[in-house]
Amino acid sequence: NAGVTQTPKFRVLKTGQSMTLLCAQDMNHEYMYWYRQDPGMGLRLIHYSVGEGTTAKGEVPDGYNVSRLKKQNFLLGLESAAPSQTSVYFCASSYVNEQYFGPGTRLTVT
């Protein structure tokens, strides 16, 4: 049981480049989430999904898009990266309440 996995672990982008972060879970959870964690800001919800084929905006969705084509995968896309998107990104999944987090992706945008 791998739990929640994220790829890649690290990435450096130049301003304007695009990329996709992949999250996978093997716990058959319905709900999946993308957060960003910044010093002094705590964890903030970007987008979430309540099931396959559904997505919704969280607290800080601007500049990001997501897709949930399969129940076990949740993709986070940056179409045109900006330095303000430098952060650590965490994916999480849950059955009902308790959320289980992945190891994170550290993204730097120069």
Added chain:
Amino acid sequence: EDQVTQSPEALRLQEGESSSLNCSYTVSGLRGLFWYRQDPGKGPEFLFTLYSAGEEKEKERLKATLTKKESFLHITAPKPEDSATYLCAVQGAGGTSYGKLTFGQGTILTVHP
């Protein structure tokens, strides 16, 4: 809007010196209060869920308690391996039921041998 405030921001303890971390919250109908542990460079690790005032949960040297306004994470006789950032989060009953968590900024605990 749900809010979570954790104190202190940082806490240094000697091994064996018991203490408590505080999580104060405001929420429109509490569905659950969650404690997580986060080690440097890793994702948050789930510890406890508390649902109603008066509830307590224990795990090894940790005990979490809940009142209507705050939660405490008591650490008894801590060891250096308890050093981590402890995060508190709440889930409110208002609005959608998708499980949105509002996190505090965490308490950085350092336990010296």
